[in-house]
Structure formats: C-alpha cells, structure tokens
Amino acid sequence: MSQPPQSSTPPAAASATQGATVPVWLIVLMGMLLYVGGLYFDDHGGWFNPQVYGPYRSYAELEPYQPKGEGGLAAQGRAVYGKTCIACHQATGLGAPGQFPPLAGSDWVNEAEPGRMIRAVLNGLQGPITVHGQNFNNVMVPWNSLSDEDIAAVITYVRGNKEWGNNASAVTPEQVKTVRAKIKAHPTAFTPDELLKISPAE
Amino acid sequence: MNYGPLVFLAAFFALSASWFGFVLTPQIQLGRQQQETNIVNTAEMYPQARPGMAHQGLEVYRANNCAACHSQQVGQTGVVVDVVLTETGTNLEAVASVLKNVEPNVTTAGLAGGLPKTVLHGVKVEEAEILVKAFKTVGAKAETHLVPLGPDLARSWGSRRTVAQDYIFDYPVMLGNSRVGPDLANVATRLPDASWQLMHLYAPRSVVSDSAMPSYRFLFETRKIQGQPSPEALKLTGDFAPAAGFEVVPKPEASELVAYLLSLHSDTPLFEAPMSAPIAPKPTVSAK
Numbered sequence: 144m145s146q147p148p149q150s151s152t153p154p155a156a157a158s159a160t161q162g163a164t165v166p167v168w169l170i171v172l173m174g175m176l177l178y179v180g181g182l183y184f185d186d187h188g189g190w191f192n193p194q195v196y197g198p199y200r201s202y203a204e205l206e207p208y209q210p211k212g213e214g215g216l217a218a219q220g221r222a223v224y225g226k227t228c229i230a231c232h233q234a235t236g237l238g239a240p241g242q243f244p245p246l247a248g249s250d251w252v253n254e255a256e257p258g259r260m261i262r263a264v265l266n267g268l269q270g271p272i273t274v275h276g277q278n279f280n281n282v283m284v285p286w287n288s289l290s291d292e293d294i295a296a297v298i299t300y301v302r303g304n305k306e307w308g309n310n311a312s313a314v315t316p317e318q319v320k321t322v323r324a325k326i327k328a329h330p331t332a333f334t335p336d337e338l339l340k341i342s343p344a345e
Numbered sequence: 346m347n348y349g350p351l352v353f354l355a356a357f358f359a360l361s362a363s364w365f366g367f368v369l370t371p372q373i374q375l376g377r378q379q380q381e382t383n384i385v386n387t388a389e390m391y392p393q394a395r396p397g398m399a400h401q402g403l404e405v406y407r408a409n410n411c412a413a414c415h416s417q418q419v420g421q422t423g424v425v426v427d428v429v430l431t432e433t434g435t436n437l438e439a440v441a442s443v444l445k446n447v448e449p450n451v452t453t454a455g456l457a458g459g460l461p462k463t464v465l466h467g468v469k470v471e472e473a474e475i476l477v478k479a480f481k482t483v484g485a486k487a488e489t490h491l492v493p494l495g496p497d498l499a500r501s502w503g504s505r506r507t508v509a510q511d512y513i514f515d516y517p518v519m520l521g522n523s524r525v526g527p528d529l530a531n532v533a534t535r536l537p538d539a540s541w542q543l544m545h546l547y548a549p550r551s552v553v554s555d556s557a558m559p560s561y562r563f564l565f566e567t568r569k570i571q572g573q574p575s576p577e578a579l580k581l582t583g584d585f586a587p588a589a590g591f592e593v594v595p596k597p598e599a600s601e602l603v604a605y606l607l608s609l610h611s612d613t614p615l616f617e618a619p620m621s622a623p624i625a626p627k628p629t630v631s632a633k
Contacts, residue, residue, distance in 0.1 A: 194617040208619040
C-alpha cells in the first residue's frame with residue numbers, strides 16, 4: 144500500500160482508534176455470559192474425568208451407585224488378583240520361598256497407610272527385600288497399565304484378606320490416582336530402600 | 346499495510362485451539378481405555394473383541410451405510426434406586442415396623458410370601474441405603490437395585506447408557522446420528538434370533554409389516570433347489586416366498602452382518618455406567 148508522505152500519525156488512524164472503544168454494556172454482557180458458561184461447565188463437565196458420564200455430574204456422585212457387598216471392591220480385587228498377581232504370589236498369598244515374597248501377613252502389606260504398596264504395584268519392585276525375616280532379591284513387574292479401580296481393588300483385596308491373616312484398611316481409586324500422579328517423575332521400579340524413605344501416608 | 350502475519354497467527358491460533366479441544370483433550374481423556382471388569386460379575390472382563398465373523402460384519406454394516414439410519418448410542422437422563430427385600434429373617438414384627446415408614450398399610454402376614462419384593466420405588470441412593478441398613482438391624486436382608494432412566498431406555502433400546510468403553514474394539518465406531526430406524530446398541534439382547542435377522546434383512550416387511558427399511562436382497566442368493574433344500578434357506582411365506590422349486594440362502598455377507606448384529610449388546614454393568622444386573626434377554630420377536 145502507498146503511504147502518504149507525512150512523518151506524523153495520519154488523522155485517519157487517530158479516528159480509527161477513537162471508534163474502536165468497546166461499549167461498557169458489551170463488556171458486562173460478555174462477563175455475565177462467561178460466568179454463566181463457567182457455572183454450566185462446572186455442573187456438566189465432570190472435571191474431565193473419563194469415568195464420569197451423564198447423568199452423574201462428578202466422581203463423588205457416581206461412587207455411591209457402585210454395587211455393595213458381594214460385588215464390591217474386594218470382590219473385583221479377587222478377580223484382578225487371579226489374572227495378575229497369582230502367577231508369582233500364588234493363590235495362597237504365600238509366594239514361593241526364595242523367589243517371590245509372601246503377601247499373607249506381610250508387614251509391607253499391613254501398613255496402616257497403603258502408600259508404599261500402591262507404589263510397588265504401580266511401578267514394580269527390584270532389589271533385596273526382607274519379608275518375615277526372609278531375604279528375597281527378584282524383580283516385580285510394574286502394573287501401571289491397570290486402571291485406578293483395578294489397582295485399588297486388588298490392594299483392598301490383599302490388605303483385607305483375613306484368610307491370609309491380613310487386616311488393613313481399604314484403598315480407594317482416588318488414592319491410587321493421587322500416587323500415580325506423584326510418581327510420574329519416577330518411571331522405573333522402586334527399590335525397597337527407596338520405599339522405606341517414603342512416608343506410607345503419602 | 347501488510348496483514349499477512351496477523352492473518353497467519355489468527356488462523357494458526359484458531360486451528361490449534363480446535364486441535365487441542367477436539368483431538369488432544371479427548372485423547373488424553375479417553376485415549377487409553379482398556380478392558381475393565383464387570384462390576385456385578387467381577388470375573389468377566391468387558392468388552393470382548395468381536396469374533397471373526399462379527400468383525401467382518403462390521404465392514405458389511407459400514408459398506409451398506411446402515412449407520413445412516415441406525416444409531417448405536419443409548420442415552421440416559423437419570424438414575425433412581427429401588428429397594429428389594431430379599432429375606433425377612435425371623436422377626437417379622439420388627440421388619441413390618443421398619444417397612445411401615447415407607448408403606449403404611451403393610452401387615453406381617455403380607456410380608457411372608459412373595460419375596461423378593463420391591464418395597465421402595467425410585468428414590469435416591471442415600472435414602473435407599475438408610476432403609477437397607479434399617480432392615481439389616483432387624484435381621485432382614487434387602488438390596489438396592491439401580492434403575493437407569495431415559496427415553497431411549499423406555500423404548501427398551503438398552504438397560505443403561507452407552508459409554509466410550511463399549512466401542513474400544515470397533516474401528517470405525519458406527520455411532521450414527523440419525524434414527525430413521527431403531528437404535529442398534531443392544532439389538533442382540535432384543536432380537537437374538539439369527540433366522541429372524543436374516544428374514545428381516547431379506548424382506549423387512551415379511552416380519553415387521555410397517556417397516557421403512559429397504560430390503561437387502563443382494564445379500565442373498567435365490568437359487569434352484571438341487572436335491573434337498575439347504576438348511577440355511579429362509580423360511581419365507583406368502584408374497585415374499587420365492588418361486589416353487591427355488592430357495593433363498595444368505596450370501597457370506599448376510600451371515601457376517603447378522604453375526605455382527607448379534608454381537609451388539611452394550612449392557613454390561615460398568616463402573617462409569619453402573620447397573621444392578623443385566624436385563625435378561627427377551628425372547629419376543631418384535632420391532633421395537
């Protein structure tokens with residue numbers, strides 16, 4: 144485009160700037176629309192949780208609708224255990240002497256808080272570990288491909304399995320999700336020493 | 346003045362915003378779904394990959410553009426809970442007094458028979474659990490039953506809403522967005538009879554008199570009966586029957602399509618779409 148041969152601001156540009164003033168009512172209207180949109184999003188978005196579909200509006204609203212009793216988290220955990228853990232830790236939870244440590248009555252399993260166990264299941268374990276005074280040195284594979292529910296279920300099943308002499312609290316999928324987010328920076332298997340440095344409540 | 350960079354930036358911003366919204370966000374949200382456990386029968390994993398014939402049938406479904414008239418997505422607008430009394434225990438008086446709170450004219454005699462009995466209809470899950478707990482304290486047993494609600498479910502097109510999990514083995518997903526015909530997300534539960542499905546594909550109006558569906562006769566072969574009639578031949582009557590001495594048999598495409606249709610049942614109770622128990626298959630052959 145051709146420019147007029149002036150060094151100062153052309154008068155046309157000055158008038159254009161004046162004409163571009165946004166009316167106050169429009170700003171107020173936009174603000175109100177944004178607010179209403181935000182409320183709607185908050186109510187219907189489910190916080191981007193892939194488990195939350197309408198008519199449920201949040202994970203907290205969905206959870207009470209899960210079947211209770213026989214079909215609860217522990218029963219789901221029994222199924223998950225049968226597909227994953229059973230190969231090494233055995234149906235009895237006793238493991239194999241010298242190879243795979245027992246889960247039954249293990250102090251690692253029966254800690255008041257499940258933080259260490261969730262980490263071990265998610266990322267696996269390697270290195271020397273002592274259970275019931277016996278030393279083991281093997282590799283546990285990571286199970287982070289399982290969903291938060293399945294991991295919570297299987298840990299709940301193992302921790303609450305009274306036949307094995309375990310009696311520890313249940314684990315929620317939310318707890319697994321929190322730990323999974325925390326250990327993003329640690330993609331490899333944990334060593335038992337590393338786990339001992341972490342507070343189980345974390 | 347040169348507006349090129351500004352136009353470029355605006356276009357770039359608009360396209361990348363839609364890419365983030367329509368591609369990246371759903372991928373992060375749903376892109377890594379795997380089989381999950383059925384929450385009622387926890388030994389079962391869901392979904393299972395479609396068997397070979399049904400997998401081929403998806404291609405036939407796609408080739409004939411069935412998705413233009415049939416959706417495969419069931420909606421749900423709400424959920425309520427029923428309380429079902431399964432065992433009364435020995436203390437009938439106490440059970441009746443608990444039940445009086447919800448059913449004023451209950452008698453101890455009326456309690457004895459007819460179990461399991463739905464004692465409370467369509468309440469919120471919290472209220473239902475209070476009643477279940479009250480029954481437990483007097484030695485009776487009660488269960489909560491989820492009842493998903495919605496117009497699609499009222500048409501018996503399913504027993505719960507469909508979720509992304511239902512489609513993870515399908516490519517492409519035949520969601521469909523037009524409902525000239527009924528939704529097919531649960532057609533196998535509704536119409537499990539393969540010979541009915543074949544008849545319906547060959548001549549829709551031979552089984553549903555007011556059907557608007559075109560007939561797919563090119564998926565079938567009309568041939569002269571040689572010796573014994575084929576066991577696969579359609580049992581057509583009246584106007585739809587072939588000429589005497591001829592029979593109508595399905596081509597492989599028709600058998601595959603029916604195998605695919607009979608693999609469509611999105612009715613497993615899942616964490617994200619909870620349900621108490623799958624509705625038993627209905628043997629009736631009707632055009633819902």
